Amino acid sequence: MEHVFPTYSRFPFDLVNGHDVYLDDNHGKTYLDFTSGIGVCSFGYSNEIIQQSVEEQIKKVWHISNLYESELQDKVADQLCNDDQLAFFCNSGTEANEAAFKLARKASGKSTVIAFNNGFHGRTYGSMSLTGNPDIRRGFEPLVPDIIFADYNDDAAINLINSDVAAVILEVIQGEGGVNNGNKSWLQGIQKACHDNGVILIIDEVQTGIGRTGTKFAFEQFNLDPDIITSAKALGNGTPIGAMIGKKKFAKFFGPGTHGTTFGGNKISLAAATGVLQQLTPEFLDGVQNKSKTVWDYLNNEIAPLNSVTDISGLGLMIGIHIDDKFPVGDVISQLQDAGLLTLSAKYNTLRLLPPLVMSEEELLNGLEKIKLVLK
Ligand SMILES: Cc1ncc(COP(=O)(O)O)c(C=O)c1O
Known part of the structure; x- marks a missing residue:
């Protein structure tokens, strides 16, 4: 990116294609997306x-x-x-x-x-x-x-x-x-x-x-x-x-x-x-709340007790996993990318998750399992 101002430190791949809640990079790798383009693509990448x-x-x-x-x-x-x-x-x-x-x-x-x-x-x-x-x-x-x-x-x-x-x-x-x-x-x-x-x-x-x-x-x-x-x-x-x-x-x-x-x-x-x-109907929002319950059960039972995790915050499908300073969140994000999951950071060594709201419970749990493995 020779002629672009270096205002961002970028990951070394380009996301060239999106489908449902997945993104493909220019090297042919597919990722499950827990970012929604920083809280933007809540309906995923191919909402008809x-x-x-x-x-x-x-x-x-x-x-x-x-x-x-x-x-x-x-x-x-x-x-x-x-x-x-x-x-x-x-x-x-x-x-x-x-x-x-x-x-x-x-x-x-x-x-x-x-x-x-x-x-x-x-x-x-x-x-x-x-x-x-x-x-x-x-x-x-x-x-x-x-x-x-x-x-x-x-x-x-x-x-x-x-x-x-x-x-x-x-x-x-x-x-x-x-x-x-x-x-x-x-x-x-x-x-x-x-x-x-x-x-x-x-x-x-x-x-x-x-x-x-x-x-x-x-x-x-x-x-x-x-x-x-x-x-x-x-x-x-x-x-x-x-x-x-x-x-x-x-x-x-x-x-x-x-x-x-x-x-x-x-x-x-x-x-x-x-x-x-x-x-964005009441039924859709009820669905988000129901999925969130499953997600928060997993977060509280499986991720919060890990030694590398100091706290978990957020509401619904806006989630912050606070990681011990010994483990820089940038390293966690890179390892998750290797495992096929895109995530975000926020201030104070926080791993931030903003998955598309249309993601299925199964896919949400699949992503959380990857996070558990890396944080372990
Ligand atoms: C709470 C909040 N306000 C404002 C902004 C700025 O929005 P934009 O990047 O679309 O200008 C952001 C972006 O992350 C945000 O999170």
Whole structure:
């Protein structure tokens, strides 16, 4: 990759073909996929409904800008929003958070935002400035001002919320930051402090959303009602799409000319999103929850007791296996690749698993067995 910036340290193979929940590399090796392209391809690599929806759209028109009405945007927004919400379409998670950040400042007339250590919200200036990982921000200063970082799951954060604050942004399970579960009562305490002080609560569901944890959005399992939700990744199953979903009361702050994007809400990505959302039924989500039970039984009974494992976190099919520092997670990932399984890492030597939600129980257990063998 001579003419590509070295922003990623890449594994020495190219994944050239996908089928169901498997990927083939350019050397002819097939892998079971526990990554979903970092939480994106939740419906796998050959979902007929999504393929058909995209193929039909490709034959009609690919792109027309946001200067015209769009039935497809209406359709996806209807599926994403409740009666009191509106959507803004963009191309990625970082852009969805950028939109949320801009809207929160404009709607509140205030600038201060509280974000969390180990939180991850993206790589553009606004989203990066909200990201609680100094390694990611280093060298890019000056960053966007007036962002306060607090410790996740720490009551001290609740005390920081007052009427001078514009917004709080958080993930209910921090993904990149180590698959850290938010504590339910703490999250509700944050929400109450936001409500009491007129502070906008933004929940970043870029990684946790679209069924990953067994509900459409993970915050539903914590009885939360955010003012703004951001989504991306699995929403397009591999086509670039992001959405910022906000309460209708914010409409007057995001009028014509306030925010925009050329590609956001493009018809190809939206065609994929209609295919995704059409299949994200209560029955499908029940199926994810049932599979998750089998997976978590195996994790608790077979993997948690291993000497190399210090903890297991996550929810549904978003899983973090915390490995003793003696065994670098990069080595574990390489050995699993040799064994025909693709996995991910997260901060603090965490082996992160984000298998496609359509994977069968048998395949999930097959992958977990490989993990058990390597960690043993
Ligand atoms: C929680 C969260 N927010 C935002 C982002 C950024 O999304 P994108 O890479 O699509 O810009 C990510 C990406 O990993 C994420 O996990």
